[in-house]
Amino acid sequence: MLLTEAEGKALLRQAGLHTPTGLVIESPAELEAAGAPPVPLPAYVKAQVLHGNRGRQGLVKRVSNHAELAETVRVMLGRSDQHGQSVRSLLIEPLVETNQLEYLSLGYDTRQRRLVARYSPQGGQGMDDRGHSLTIVELESRRSPTAFPPQPELLPIVTALHQVITSHDAVLVEVNPLAQTEQGWVCLDTKVELEDSASFRHPEWQQYGQRSNLGRPETERERQAHLASRRDHRGVAGESFIEFEGGDIGVMASGGGASILAMDALMAAGLRPANYTEYSGNPTREKVATLAKVVLSIPNLKGLYVVGSNANFTDIYETLSGVVDGLLASGYAHQPGFVMLVRRGGPRWQEAFAMVRERLADTAIAFTLLGPEYPIVDTATKLREMMTAPTQRSGPPQRSIPTPPSTSTPPCDGHSD
CATH class of the missing domain: 3.30.1490.20 (ATP-grasp fold, A domain)
Known part of the structure; x- marks a missing residue:
């Protein structure tokens, strides 16, 4: 959860730092x-x-x-x-009079898998363009720092930011610029991000209200998806849900790396996703159906994109049954020209595909089913072909399980779910 500048500065002052x-x-x-x-x-x-x-x-x-x-x-x-x-x-x-603006932040580095401090003697605007010049210092999460070699004078500031990180379950505390004045160091601006999953330890976070990391209030569909994912303990389905304005492709992805790969493929194919969401960890049919209904409540969709990695333990038959339940309950089941592409592999995937063909046989939906041998990177191009094919504008729907395209690039499926 991101905080506003004023909210973040309140936490800095609690740690003994100076702000205007x-x-x-x-x-x-x-x-x-x-x-x-x-x-x-x-x-x-x-x-x-x-x-x-x-x-x-x-x-x-x-x-x-x-x-x-x-x-x-x-x-x-x-x-x-x-x-x-x-x-x-x-x-x-x-206005704070100063001749020296510096940059300092503490946060968790996903590559190094530890807490680090980032420092630059030149702060202010344009840090996004100067990120390569930052000095990185590794820190201990459970122990206050005892030295800060890049700028020893800032050790008390680093220690205070460390306190903010550990006391408030923050994942990032950034001060930019940090100004040197005649009265000492002053935090002129700050960015603070809190770890959402730690909210049960912080009842005081209720003062911040509902918000998302997108920097806007949570939409009703995002709220519904989050509630659906938490309806039971088995798997997740909608825990990550982001709605995009103006998109016309509903997305239901599976497998962390594969989900991002699928979204990249959609964008590269010139298609416009209406949302991003995942289901994984072998969720129930009912949970996936609820998520599908949320996705398919988005107006003006042209297609549904159900793409995932090759699952290890997620039951493809049960989860695809949920997808079809949600699809048949939506208005898109009767919309001529609506298309669905499925790319899945894992337990019972052939049985699942047979179920999809049987249940959608008498609908207007044109669908394509792609097995685990089909590269995820090529699925969005296939979806685009389905949307532009003349048979999608008139005539009977297409149903196929095509073989993979000829390519020298091996299939890339991301992580298994």
Whole structure:
């Protein structure tokens, strides 16, 4: 879970770090009630959204007088960032005089599989372009750091950030820029991400409300999918669910690496996914059916893309039965030209394919069933061919289990589920 700058700074202050003394408001009326001016001027007005690069979007403004402040507050509230998140609150902070801006963050590195600190003597905007210049220092999760070789003066700051990481189950605490002033180091901006799965240990997180790492409120379908996945203990089906605006391909993927590979294949084929979701770990038929209904409640779909790796223990017959249950319960079962592509392998996959052919025989759905020998990277191209074939616009639906295309590239299936 991502926090806003103001929320993250509250955690930094709890750890003894210094931040500018600011004011959070949600309406122009709050600014008027705070008096004129609420903070020393000149000041910065910052939109409290969850995405970065706010300055480049005009969501961080410097103001010199009260008239500029009032106008900036009026204009900025209600705007949206480049990802569509509405600006519902603003942080107003006084200008901090400094000649030195540095970068410092603590987070878990998935490659090194441990906690690391990242440091650069040059902070501020453009860090995405300067990431290669960061100095990385490995840290112990259970032990406070005792040295920080890149900048020994920052050891107390690193220690405080370590406290934030361990006390609040954070996976990332970034301070950028970290300013050196006459009064000491000041955290001018911060990004904090908390580990969602640790929420049971932190009842205080309820103050943050529902949000997603996409930097927007959770959609109703995302909420329904998460609830469906947690209906019982067996497997997952919808624990990861992201809805994309404007897509027309429903996605039900399986197997972590294979799921990402399938999404990459869709994009490379020029198709537009309407969602991303996974089911794996041998979920029940009912759980998969519920997830399928959520996916197929998305309007204006042209097809359903059911792609997964070669399963070790997931029952392909039971899970595909759930997919078909959800499909037949949707309006797309009677929509001419709607297509479905399935690529699966694992326990009972041949039996599962026979079941699909039998149950969809009298529907308008055109479907293609691909076995474990078919490369995942080629499935999206096959789906595109199905969508553009003349028989998809008129005439009977196609049903086939084609052989793999001739290719010198071996099948790539990602991880097994």
